[in-house]
Amino acid sequence: MNFVLRMAWKDSRASRRRLALFSLSVVLGIAALVAIGSFGANLRVAIDDQARGLLGADLVITSRQTIPRAVWDHLATVGGEQAKEVAFSSMMVFPGADGINRTRLVQVRAIEGRFPFYGEFLTQPADAAARLAGGEAVVVLEETLLNQYGVKPGDTVRLGKVDFTVLGAVLKVPGESVAVTQLAPRAFIPLAQLAATQLAGPGSLVRHRIALKLPADVDPLAIERAMREKFRTERLGYDTVEERKRDFGRVLDNVNAFLSLVGFVALFLGAIGVASAIHVYVRQKITTVAVLRCLGASARQSFAVYLVQGLGLGVFGATLGAALGIGVQLLLPLLLADLLPFDVNFFIAWPAVARGVGAGLVICLLFTLLPLLTVRRVSPLVALRSAFAERVGGPDPWRVALGVLIVLAVVGFAIWQTRSLPLGLGFSGALGVGFGVLASLAHAVAWAARRWCPRGLPYVVRQGVANLYRPNNRTVLLLLALGLGTFLMLTLYLTRTTLLGQIQGTGGNGRSNLLFFDIQDDQIEPLNALLEREGVTTRQQAPIVTMRIKGLQGRTVDEILADRGSGIPGWTLRREYRSTFRGELTGTETLIGGTFTGRVPEGTETIPVSIEEGLARDMRLKLGDELQFDVQGVTLAARVGSIRKVDWQRLQPNFFIVFPEGVLEAAPKFYVMAMRAETPADSARLQQAVVRDFPNVSAIDLTLLLQTFDGIFAKVSLVVRFMALFTVATGVIVLVGAVLTGRYQRIRETVLLRTLGATRRQLTQIQLVEYAILGVLAAAVGCILAVAANALLAHFVFKTAAAFPVGFLVLTVLAVTAVTLLTGLLSNRGVTDHPPLAVLRQET
Template structure:
């Protein structure tokens, strides 16, 4: 009976199956991708680092640190820093990462170059290896030269890949590899230069890296150095991509949730149509269990088939993710297919179809044989306790599934709670709309308008189901769109004359006037002249930093114990700062106690509050300070922000260097300025914020593409749900339309009645969805991104009419058979 009935209702059941297929495809593709990502990180852990472990220091290692480094006998070492490079061939300049290598690094993976031979001979030949993309950009080739600081070197070849680098890092600062012995000749490692010394080690598999890290790391940290093993590094990389996985899982859950709505709405209508047939079966002697099992087997079978098809589609789709995320991965992702997500997909298809179809299925148990004669749609209603039990089971399923995806009970509870609130609001709005129309029915309207409004609250209406389906789909799409706008707004760089778009770093004291003169000679303003003084914390709240390092119970964050702070002094707050505690001190007189202003994140990590003492080591001189104020800093703004700011009158005589900022009108002027400054002052570093912004925008566009790609599942599933809900109402509207034609209604009137009904539904659902998206996006902007929210008009001018038009077209397609045929023919076919 289940098979026969399914064959007779295959069109409606195919729409029901489509909801399952899309939801399962999203889950399986993402689970396979996440599994592949974790496996690749684990399998390529040594290749990602290129060594078994690394010791690194942000400064020249101390004697004790160097003794530890030498005792472990490094197999290779390097010093790396960011600097400007120039290509004399065409006067091009570019910010690059210079890596001065000595030794046979990498020990795992390959340094891929073109030609391949120079990967092993560049140190002996004394030339440079330059990032392949950078060489194409500046149209240079092997044999041309590159100027780094005071040193000009021949380019021996192109770097195609090196362990640990990604397309993203290469785009920010492309790598240039030179022999370590030539670093001194560049004259770039001056006071205040940002640099890193790294020592690479290769050991046998018998060495216990965890034990080594446990014993050596505390000693190195006392000397402002650190030790990283390939296992700890890959754990960090894995955590870095956890957020990507969580977002994708969330998107998959949304798609699955829409699929569940499709199942519930489709089966609800489908079973309602079968109640008379079930009553006839019971008149013929069928038991409650028989009638229930017929449709349970049918729905379960469709769930299994849909889960299998969705799993197979998901296997194909997950091949796209490595392409979409290639710029964020520091390795080539190899795709393998495991059976587990496929099995989960099939079981998920079974469980979600049965669970979300259970409520209408249970109604078959309460159908009476007398229902053959009854026309009351509420004649067969399951008890309230049964409905509450099923709703509870659905909520438990959603919570457990989201917990499996997100691996965080709090996030899972919040998400399920937010979903329930959204459903409740949409359902309440739909019911309120129905009651409002009933109470204030416009009896003076035309016949067609009144008839279309009657369809919204008459028996067998689909107002609540359609408003929820349309509203939720619109809500998700609009929220994604608004959120994307918030993210892009956080990286906007103003192009007005008051905003800096060029920053010049590492200007030495004797270069300040000359650099300023170079800017003014070109008609460019010096918007900011910021002094920088480097220092480290010596004690916090009276406790020495070394003691804090050894205290395992300390709540002070470890990063600031070894951090070299670059501080500044000024007498006013910047637009990106807001005072939240204490009083701002603009200037101090001689012999006055030194008060400082710290950022809120530093206050939190160092457990500092207003009035607490902090002792700094400023280039070997100890300076006592007190926290005078705490600032909230907007780190997202593309300008120089500081965790520690001194008032004027304290650091003027300390060793320091400067940062200038200016505004350049166009790319040609920016390129000319960079060439001029690099030629005159090789040690300075120039950051073109417009290039950084373009890069960030490109990355965000890729992220947006991923967001939109995943939203596609939700949108498509929502459309399938919409089509399923509206199409299944076709069979309820046919008899009514035929009756209207029999009574003399014209095709034009029937079209108008149907059109008005679905326009009302489309407008209501999509409008409520967009308004809910506005509220949720406002909350995201205020509490997550901490940004002002300026809503886009696109959802109102595109989504609102677009979704309404889609609902209208589907609704009108339902009655085409009525319009093309005679009433008697349609009634025979419907029967």
Template sequence: MAWRDGKASISRLLLFMASIILGIAAVVSIQLFSENLKDNIKNQSKALMGADFIIDSKQPPTKKVQFIIDSLNASGSEVNFISMAAFPKNKETKLVKVRAIEGNFPFYGNLVTMPANAGSEYQELGGAIVDATLLLQFNLKTGDSIKLGKLMLPILGALKSIPGSTAISSSVAPTVLIPFRLLDKTELLQLGSRKEYQYFFIAPPAMDLELLDKKIDPILDDENADLDTHTSTSRRLGRSYENVFKFLNLAAFIALLLGCIGIASSVHIYIKEKLKNVAVLKCLGASRKQTFFIYLLQIIGIGLIGGIIGSIIGIGLQYVFPYILKDFLPFDVQISITAQPLMIGVTLGVLMSVLFALLPLLGTWYVSPLEVLRGSEENSIKPRKARLLILATILLFIFLFSFWMLKNALNGFIFTIGILITFSIMAGIASLFMKVIKKYFPTNWDFTKRQSLLNLYRPNNQTMVLILAIGLGTFLISTLYFTKDILLAKTAIDNKKNSANIILMDVQTQQKEAVLNTMQPKGLEVIDNIPIITMRMHRIKGKLVNDIRKDTVSKMNRWILNREFRTTYRDSLLDSEELLEGSWTKEVAAGEPILISIADNIARDADLKVGDFVVFNIQGVLMKTTIGSIRKVNWGNMQLNFSIVFPAGVLENAPQFNVMTTYVSDNVSSAALQRDLVQNFPNITILDLRQIYTIVEDILDKVSWIINFMAFFSILTGIIVLIGSVRNSKYQRIKESVLLRTLGAKSKQILQITALEYVYLGMLGSLIGILLSLISSQLLAALLFKEPFIPSAIPFLVFLPGITILVVIIGLTNIRAVLKSPPLEVLRKEV
């Protein structure tokens, strides 16, 4: 019976099925790609690092660290740092990451160069391998020269890939490989230069890397060094991508939930039209159980076929993800098919179809045989307990599924509550809208407008489900759009005369005057001239930092203990700072206590408060200080901020370097300044904030594209739900439209009535979605990004009319057959 009845309604059942296919496809594709990514990270962990394990340090190795390196027999090493590179061929300059390598690194994976032999010959030949994209950008080729500091090197080849590198990281500072033996000749490493020392190892077959990490890493930590094994690095990389896939899974799950709303609404209309058939079957002797299972089997079939089709589409879609995420991945993902996500897809298809169809299916259980004689479409019995039980089961399933994805019960609970609140608000507004129209009905309007409003609360109306489908889809895409605006605003740079857009780093004391003389003839003013002094904490509240490191019960954050702080001195607060506790000390006279100011994150992580003592090791000189004030720092501002600030009169004679900032009006002036500075002062690193902003914007655009790709599933599912919901009310609309035509209504009037109804639904649904997205975006801006939120008009100008027009077009397709056919012909077809 289920098969025979289903065949008669196959076109409508297929539309039900379409509501869930996209959600299943999204979940399966993301689950499959997530599994593939984990397997690739695990299988390629050595190739990702290029070695079995690495010891790294931000400073030259101490005697103890050097002894460990020698005893473990390092097979290669490198020093890497950020610097400026000059290209004499076209007199261009660029910020690059220099990697001075010794040994045949990488030991695993491939150093891909063009020509292929450049990677094995550059150390012997004494040349450089330069990032391939950088060569294209500056129209350079093999045989041209690159100047790093005082050293001119021939370009021996283009670097296409190296273990651990991504397109995103290379876009900020492209990689340049040089032989380690030539590093000193560049003269780039001076006081204040940020550099990293790395030592690469090949582990003997019998070595236990987990045990090595456990035994050696704590010793290295005490010496401000670190040990990373290929297994620990792959776990860390896996965790970083895990957060991305948690978000993508949630987006897919929302698309699936949206599809389930389509299932529920479609089954609701479908079952209402089948109630008379059910009543007839019961008159003929069919039991409650039999009639219930006839339609339950149809829903299970919908879910099963939808799950299978969705899983097949998901298999195809997972091949798209490596292309989308290629700029963020440090390796090529090899795709393979696993059974688990496919089983999840099919199971979800059946389970969620049944769960969300149970409420309308209850109508078949409680329908009376007398329904045949009554001719009423309303089911008089309201199974309250059964409905509440089903609703509770649906919420429990949503919680369990989100808990499984997020691996956190609290986050799963928050997600479930968020979904419930969003749906409740939309459903509440839709219900209130219908009640307000009914109560304050504009009786003085003309017939066409009155009838379009009456349709919003007539029997079998689709107001609730259409507003939910339209509203949630609009809510998702609008929230994503507003979030992108917040992120872009957070990285925006004011193009004002007093806002620096060029930063000169590592300016040595003896170079300050000469740098000023280079800038002034170009009409450039120095906005900031900030002295930088490097130091470490030696004692915190009377306790040696080394002792705190060894204290297993200490809860102090280790970055405080290991960090080399870059501090400054000045007599005033910046615009980006706010005093939270204590008082600001402008200057300290000789013999007075040294009152310093620390940022609130330092106070929190080091458990410091006003009045506590900290002894600093300033390049071998110990200095006792007292916490005089605690500041809140806006680290998002594009200016130099410091965790620790000394008053004037203390550090002026300490070994230091300077950071200078200026404003350059255009690209030509910026290029000319950079060329002159790199030529005369090769050790100075120049940051052009406009270029960095362009790179950041490009990264955000790529992230936004990925987010919008996932939102596409929700939007497309919403459109399918919309089509399904509107098409399911077609049969009711046909009867109404035929009756109106029989009573003398013209085709134009019927068209206007239908169009106006869908205009109301489209505008209300999309408006609710946009307004809710405004609230959620404001919460994100205040709580997560801590940025002011200035809404864009695009959702109101584009999404609101665009979605409304789409709703109207879909709605009008319903009555096309009615308008083209005589009433008698349509009535005969219905009979």
């Protein structure tokens, strides 16, 4: 053993820098795994520590309707403390310094009581939250609103019929992240002021919420269970700390798994880089191994010498990776700040570090072993004759076993991270296909270069092309490294472009791009008159009647909910449906079954309704099935008359259930209107006019939606891109490693060519041709794979047309080629300067 260690150490003497460079290939992958693992542990501890703060209470009860008296009476018997909140969306008016009012959809949160009971409601200034309790007409606004509209504490904003004095900005509310509040920024007002605003009228989309702080000896879960039983028909929602923890934990696990897989791609790529470098390294060591064998070293000893070096390389890479990973872990909270609904304290989670390092070491070692196995089969005869490079004797069973082990390790890691057999297999399969495609293409390129390189081309071009297929070429490795990096980064970009294009497309071609909702029955005529004055032709106007499902095929909802074998999701039965009635299908609807009935005669007993296909599938509804609706106290018998496919992606009112005309006209209802404003200025003017005359009416405009989506996507994709960067950087390191590994061979060739009269310019041109071809090919393949992946995602997941930004793709190819050329030339610098004599005397 001593000999093995001493020999490994001494033999590495001339190659330590090279071995260290090889190990860099896995550093980033391990760093990614360590950072994500350790940060994940930080998050889990944060969730545990701030569990109550995630909810702000022991138990939260929510409802879409006013919470019944009986519930309050029950809560009075439970004891503890209560806080109330009524939340809804509405338009806020911001008076501008130029005298022009601006409007913005906000999420009004009318609160009463000492909420949050746990965690902190942070505001700027700090006393703003406490001053809400006074019940005056004051408001605390989302910080972004203050910045966007230049509002300062003391200024006035308008909500409905009331002018509110701005107290300050919301900084943090327990359990809520800034990113998810972007669409409708929060505006906290005292509950006592709600009635005066006249905004939360009948038909408004209001959410009622009771937060409870329970006595220490009361179990929130027991209270929840008892209330679920007692108030089964009241359709209340419940949220406990445990549920909130579980939900967050689940989301975090998914995010963690996804990022770990991205990190793993970097590690896998790095491991291939290591294997390739070790392969070249071992080839250079074959004579040394043969001499050792002649001097009496056993196959095991010779193998052990290089295994120790491989292990050393892995440990060095893993240590460096762990250190870098801990550094990266410090950065992650900054990247995720707006996405996290709680504070995260930094600490090094050693078990997570050990897991990352362990996974990295295992993968690195397995990939290192693959080329190292050659050492076992080196014949001592090589010392006499170099022709005996390897002992012959058929396929090496160890190599086959190692191959199987590598596949198992990759699949095992993927399953471990995703905690799902199909997902893990899917990921490993996709990784295998990606690598297979790139590797096959590389082989095809090498084959084609050998076969079809025209003899008429200039010598430097032919020599550059020949470098693609001659012995010790790096074509496969470089195409893998660069192609995979390009593919990952570009897929992220294309997906984002596709999704943005999808939203933009919804407002294109003269389609609606502005939506007004919460329009009361008596406002519809004056509002239409206003729109006419403003020159807007209403595109679509839909009455909305709220209702619930009471029964299905002769069974009550309660019976079906109690029947666990029904297979019908509870939400489809419990939810409040906002249905419409009209005489025909709209442009976003396609009939896929039955007959759409536009009107029924008065007194029709069973109303033929049209059901959206997804809902029909979830509720297992067929044509002719019978339903009973509870329309605000009135029971209505209906049957499935038709099934429709709905394009939900257009900005216009779409519905699960459409009634025929002649039934719901007399029911309490409100309206939603979709229209088109040609310019953002038109849109703003229209919104201001509508809010001025109809304060309860709210608007969503497509521009806002786009900005919001882009903002959230940008934050999420920043994190993903950051991780993908590890793969790209690994690709560059592998590229540098590959170039340097073949450097000595290049020096020898260059010296020979120089001896034969090649100029330095010619030598550089040869390198340029080789790296340009590799760069262009890698980038092109990466682009093709990314375009294909994006097309698949667009078709199967987003159900939209895939983006195909030709200009950007061309730019990508150019940029990747430039990086390849630069890296190649920098790594090869000095090759043409070597004195021939030094090269000819050199042994390694």
